[in-house]
Amino acid sequence: MTGQQLKNSILQMAVQGKLVPQDPNDEPASVLLERIRAEKEQLIKEGKIKKEKNPSIIFRGADNLPYEKIGKNEPICIADDVPFEIPESWEWVRWGTLSESIQYGYNAPAQENGRIKMVRISDIQDNSVMWETVPYCDIKEGEIDAYLLKPNDILFARTGGTVGKSYLVQEIPEEAIYAGYLIRTRYSNQLCPQYLKYFMESELYWSQLREGTIATAQPNCNGKTLGNMLVPIPPSHEQIRIVEKLNAVMAHVIEYGTIDSRSKHLNNIFPERLKKSILQEAVQGKLVPQDPNDEPAAVLLERIRAEKQKLIAEGKIKKNKHESIIFRRDNSHYEKLDGIEHCIDDEIPFEIPETWEWIRLGSLFTINPRNNIADDTVVGFMPMPLLKDGFHSGHTYETKLWKDVKSGFTHFANNDVVIAKITPCFQNRKSAVIHDLPSGYGAGTTELHVLRDYTKMLYIPYFLMICKTHDFIQNGMKNFSGTAGQQRVGKDFIFNYLVPLPPVNEQKRIVEKVNVLIKSCDIL
Known part of the structure; x- marks a missing residue:
């Protein structure tokens, strides 16, 4: 009552x-x-x-x-x-x-x-x-x-x-x-x-x-x-x-x-708070157990760096002028950037398991890549309303010819992570892993940042999960720029954002567990 x-x-x-x-x-x-x-x-x-x-x-x-x-x-x-x-x-x-x-x-x-x-x-x-x-x-x-x-x-x-x-x-x-x-x-x-x-x-x-x-x-x-x-x-x-x-x-x-109103309010916000807590536990390595048989993330990073060097040599991606390498020494975290090492302990938000590593998004992904395909290719086109918000991954698209959308729009492709960069879409977690595009390519609203893994060594849904965490949203909002009502998260924030990187198999186990738990929250 x-x-x-x-x-x-x-x-x-x-x-x-x-x-x-x-x-x-x-x-x-x-x-x-x-x-x-x-x-x-x-x-x-x-x-x-x-x-x-x-x-x-x-x-x-x-x-x-x-x-x-x-x-x-x-x-x-x-x-x-x-x-x-x-x-x-x-x-x-x-x-x-x-x-x-x-x-x-x-x-x-x-x-x-x-x-x-x-x-x-x-x-x-x-x-x-x-x-x-x-x-x-x-x-x-x-x-x-x-x-x-x-x-x-x-x-x-x-x-x-x-x-x-x-x-x-x-x-x-x-x-x-x-x-x-x-x-x-x-x-x-x-x-x-x-x-x-x-x-x-x-x-x-x-x-x-x-x-x-x-x-x-x-x-x-x-x-x-x-x-x-x-x-x-x-x-x-x-x-x-x-x-x-x-x-x-x-x-x-x-x-x-x-009291009744407060109780109803708490009941209404509890599922979302629980979802945030689930994601926080996930990225701290506390949601699923570590498997000693998994290849450590440090080895994964070495393979990624080697693959990127190969892609650079083949002219498929550009060399990162400010490549970041983060490592542990004397129980502290250091970053080598532009040939200079410095301690980044004050940037590390929490402890992670021994088999995990800290890495910046820009060291894993190409941010906001461009597609190079034929003009007569049929592609997916996604205005902002077709990108769903919340803790799940969801999007739909219209079909267009590439020549009609290649200019003046954001480029993306299957398996890219897209993130709305403008308020309030950013806070509402409008982000998804792109999939099932005609010909595998698409374009859409300019109010997106795009993450593309050219090495194909990462489990992309894990990184979408990162982009839906409370920490990512809150820190992104602190880096907003622009006028009221038209504020945006810049590319630099995405590029420099620190992410905890588990072994690939653990990435998959984490996402599987998160999906089950988030689905349970939806029916509370």
């Missing part, structure tokens, strides 16, 4: 007479309503309020069913209109019968300065008026009294996204009127205004409002709908007891709602 559902349930009990016990010594609500009618008649005689055209009187008939007499018409049974039974000491009454007046607000432009403050719908937040920001308006002196707010008035939003929201006026720091999109309802001081306000938060109130709301692009509800609402009225003393009970209970309901 949500906090709102709990609140609705308690308010339903309150308006049905089930929240507090009835006291046989209480004056019945029928007597209270007679006094209110007499009071209204007196105010009409004094010219302070207008006479109702067709006043409503609801009473119990000899058959104990509710009947309503409207104006001079014959009473009719309204048992089908009454939503539930109420205690014998209670009465059903129309909102318009209870109200001394139901009046629309004053229409005037808001101003920084003026004759008097004017409360608008937007000034009411969380059952409070933000008095400091309430604007002023100009109004003729003789019109002020008709719109002047008084304690215990209830304001009602009659249009827009907040239609039906109500506010009980309790404190007025300075004279104020109310704006045209609000309705003011005013009552006899023999009624408990807090009870009426709680009624306006109940499902009984909202269900009647929905039936009477005009369904347009801008929903609105008029004073007639409000006046026709059925309200269950308890004896005066019971109204007070109900309000006291609700005031005490609602503090706990709010606390429950806060």
Whole structure:
């Protein structure tokens, strides 16, 4: 049960007479309503309020069913209109019968300065008026009294996204009127205004409002709908007891709602946090056991370097002018770059197994390669929407001729890793291993970085996994450049990013395990 559902349930009990016990010594609500009618008649005689055209009187008939007499018409049974039974000491009454007046607000432009403050719908937040920001308006002196707010008035939003929201006026720091999109309802001081306000938060109130709301692009509800609402009225003393009970209970309901919302939020974010933890365990060598029979990553790197030298000699790839070699010495990590060795212990984020090595992405992959294929080749074309986000690898493509997409787009091929470089696609993990392209080649959005392994010695899904880790995303965001809303991760970040490199067979075991666990997280 949500906090709102709990609140609705308690308010339903309150308006049905089930929240507090009835006291046989209480004056019945029928007597209270007679006094209110007499009071209204007196105010009409004094010219302070207008006479109702067709006043409503609801009473119990000899058959104990509710009947309503409207104006001079014959009473009719309204048992089908009454939503539930109420205690014998209670009465059903129309909102318009209870109200001394139901009046629309004053229409005037808001101003920084003026004759008097004017409360608008937007000034009411969380059952409070933000008095400091309430604007002023100009109004003729003789019109002020008709719109002047008084304690215990209830304001009602009659249009827009907040239609039906109500506010009980309790404190007025300075004279104020109310704006045209609000309705003011005013009552006899023999009624408990807090009870009426709680009624306006109940499902009984909202269900009647929905039936009477005009369904347009801008929903609105008029004073007639409000006046026709059925309200269950308890004896005066019971109204007070109900309000006291609700005031005490609602503090706990709010606390429950806060805890429930926080719990739901944690449940919602837990799968993603778990996925991040799984990837972190994976890249630290803690997800699957090491196999002493695996070829160490150091040997793999020697074979990769030898293969790259061969490819350079054949003119298939360019020589890396700033080749990085990372090695261990004296229990520390050193990097040889441009012939200079220096300790990089402060860059190493965590310990890795003995059979693993640290390496920069730029030492393993060609970053953002270009394809060299015939113009009439049919290729895959991938705009950003066709690259899926999240922790899985997924993409689709359109088909194009190479001549139509070779210029002005990013090049890629089967088994390349593509990474969205622009915000928010980067943070949303839009990245994938490219596969199943027609002719094996493609192009797409310019907002991609591409990793290509010309040596074909690496297990590429492992490196896609690296690009989806929390560390990769967070460090990439720290290296954003560009204007707000158009920030990007640069090529240098990708090139220099340190990755933990396991033996190839362990790369495969890690990815297999990660895929199983991530899939399990998806069904949590």
